[in-house]
Amino acid sequence: MPRTSTRTALPTSCEPVALPGGEREFDGELRARIADRSARVGVIGLGAVGLPLAEAFLEAGFRVEGYDSDAQRVAELTRGLNPLEHLAPGMVQRMRACGRFEPSADESRLAELDVALVCVPTPLDSRGAPDLGCVRAAARMLAQRLPAGALIVLESTTWPGTTREVLGEILRAHGRAPGEDLLLAYSPEREDPGREGARTATIPKLVGGTCERSRRAAAELYRAAVREVHEVSSAEIAEAAKLFENVFRAVNIALVNELKLVLERAGIDVWETLAAAGTKPFGFQRFAPGPGTGGQCIPVDPRYYAAFAQALGMRARLVEEADALNRAMPAHVVERTRAALGSRGTSLEGARVLVLGVAYKKDVDITSESPALEILRLFAAGGAEVAYSDPHVEELAPSGLRSRELDARALESSDAVVLVTDHSRFDYALVARHARLVVDTRRAFAERGLAHANVVGA
Ligand SMILES: NC(=O)c1ccc[n+]([C@@H]2O[C@H](COP(=O)([O-])OP(=O)(O)OC[C@H]3O[C@@H](n4cnc5c(N)ncnc54)[C@H](O)[C@@H]3O)[C@@H](O)[C@H]2O)c1
Structure with a gap:
């Protein structure tokens, strides 16, 4: 800190020291x-x-x-x-x-x-x-x-x-x-x-x-x-x-995550809204909502920035709020899954939930600060039987879980399949065909023309 x-002790103007x-x-x-x-x-x-x-x-x-x-x-x-x-x-x-x-x-x-x-x-x-x-x-x-x-x-x-x-x-x-x-x-x-x-x-x-x-x-x-x-x-x-570059991302991701929550309540499609806003050729940069942030930077750096402000006797209110919002997204994913299961007459307690992707982002094997870790923890705390499949992460060390083969049997035997990380190597058509319920946090299925009735957004 x-x-x-x-x-x-710092030169107030940050002038180079001669x-x-x-x-x-x-x-x-x-x-x-x-x-x-x-x-x-x-x-x-x-x-x-x-x-x-x-x-x-x-x-x-x-x-x-x-x-x-x-x-x-x-x-x-x-x-x-x-x-x-x-x-x-x-x-x-x-x-x-x-x-x-x-x-x-x-x-x-x-x-x-x-x-x-x-x-x-x-x-x-x-x-x-x-x-x-x-x-x-x-x-x-x-x-x-x-x-x-x-x-x-x-x-x-x-x-x-x-x-x-x-x-x-x-x-x-x-x-x-x-x-x-x-x-x-x-x-x-x-x-x-x-x-x-x-x-x-x-x-x-x-x-x-x-x-x-x-x-x-x-x-x-x-x-x-x-x-x-x-x-x-x-x-x-x-x-x-450097700190600002990453805080900028964290705040903008929080902004689209919040937009998603608000528009979801209103029954308005956030993705179509973002695509529409993205047609403006200036003054707008498109960020994607998701299940929360992960990796060494976006969930971490806002805390460094907030601690820096605090040491100066200030509060970085916007950044702290953005960080809290991003950290609340895994709970939102779990609640959406609970609701989708409930509307199909299944309780989360005792349900078999298969999480797709535990790396913090697409096509990498890095799991540090991945939102999938919190999502798995919350599902387990809610009484669900959890498993995951990730072609890049064979074993999730602290949980003792190992990646499951993503085949028709694994999909059909799960009450809910929750896409957290949209790896390119997943067979999305296979998932859409065999899963009873898909909770898609990345709009990966709609993007591939697989907006089937068993797929819900989160
Ligand atoms: N990963 C990214 O995308 C990224 C991007 C930009 C900046 N950064 C920043 O760069 C820094 C490093 O991140 P990373 O992703 O490479 O981390 P990493 O965990 O991939 O690698 C860090 C390495 O440092 C080693 N290490 C730890 N303490 C050490 C010590 N005292 N002496 C020697 N080696 C030590 C670890 O064993 C590890 O191999 C962090 O500050 C991170 O925020 C990371």
């Missing part, structure tokens, strides 16, 4: 090493963000040292295995085959780095509050290991001030002065797992430093690997921009 007291002696450039040695690609780039946290970033630097000709605290992840990567399904087939194998990518869980290797790009998780804790534990742990490790003159860039999404205050404080506590002994910058990751055509190297990169020298070093580094680099005047601007 940001502390109100530390806010006063270095003692009016230093404006970063050191010639690191610059030369970036230019001739001999700079050793470390990627800390080899997940959905870190791996594509490592790939971009390999493609640019650098040697990349990958560090992850999860030894199993490192072992998989060392063998050339993709740990995440949405990564391009053979991606890690190619990264290994080039001979310049070394994944490791050995901290001592960090002593050889010129640059450390920090891509560790910034999740919520068990109370739903921001948890910077991984960022702090990474910062402590880097403060102890990095050689003098190295550049640290935080890529994880977080509240404005984290780089300067949280990382900066940890560095200073280890006797490493940011901007002097180590350079320190922020550059947010804008990865969107599963999105076709968007690659780390082609998504414009924001770069802000905790001092001008740090910003210049970071910008020069990213320019070597990313097509477009947009420099901003401080790390705080880059942090705020």
Whole structure:
């Protein structure tokens, strides 16, 4: 959590901090090493963000040292295995085959780095509050290991001030002065797992430093690997921009979710309404209603933003409300299913409910913060017998559930089939043909011309 007291330490205008002696450039040695690609780039946290970033630097000709605290992840990567399904087939194998990518869980290797790009998780804790534990742990490790003159860039999404205050404080506590002994910058990751055509190297990169020298070093580094680099005047601007990008999505998703609830009550089709509004060629951006938000960003970042506002003595009322609305969508899906079952003379208690899709979005295998988890929990709490089918998620670890084969038998033996994630690999015609009742949270059936009488929206 940001502390109100530390806010006063921030330059109020977020002006770049000039270095003692009016230093404006970063050191010639690191610059030369970036230019001739001999700079050793470390990627800390080899997940959905870190791996594509490592790939971009390999493609640019650098040697990349990958560090992850999860030894199993490192072992998989060392063998050339993709740990995440949405990564391009053979991606890690190619990264290994080039001979310049070394994944490791050995901290001592960090002593050889010129640059450390920090891509560790910034999740919520068990109370739903921001948890910077991984960022702090990474910062402590880097403060102890990095050689003098190295550049640290935080890529994880977080509240404005984290780089300067949280990382900066940890560095200073280890006797490493940011901007002097180590350079320190922020550059947010804008990865969107599963999105076709968007690659780390082609998504414009924001770069802000905790001092001008740090910003210049970071910008020069990213320019070597990313097509477009947009420099901003401080790390705080880059942090705020990233947080706002995701909060913007969360608020707009909440808005269409609310619209859906209101129009549903009025008997007006929300999808046709949105398609109609979408014909306006300016001033409108279409978002889709759904069963709730999931993943590392949209359900998480509004909480970081709200905590940031709270630390300043303010309430982010709109964002908090949007977050609450999105979090209420799984309950809405369960209530719609209960009502649809009731109108067919079946009670939810004891009903067999088959959930289709537990990943947080289409065609990926990531289940973190997926609304399906809450939907399954609520169905079970309502006395239903739950099962799921997801071609991308074999096992749902905490629940002990395993994915069921999606065949006529599974469909016919279920009282309700609830589509939560609209994976391309589902056989929608088979579902529409064999399910007794389909609750469709994505309008996936109507879109495929399968608006049968047994399909209801939610
Ligand atoms: N996934 C996305 O779509 C996305 C997009 C943009 C930004 N982000 C942000 O990027 C950051 C990373 O997200 P992700 O999706 O890549 O997470 P991830 O869970 O896929 O990967 C994070 C990796 O970091 C490792 N790790 C954790 N603590 C560590 C430590 N102290 N030292 C070294 N490794 C450590 C984990 O073992 C894991 O392999 C988060 O702040 C997230 O909000 C994510």
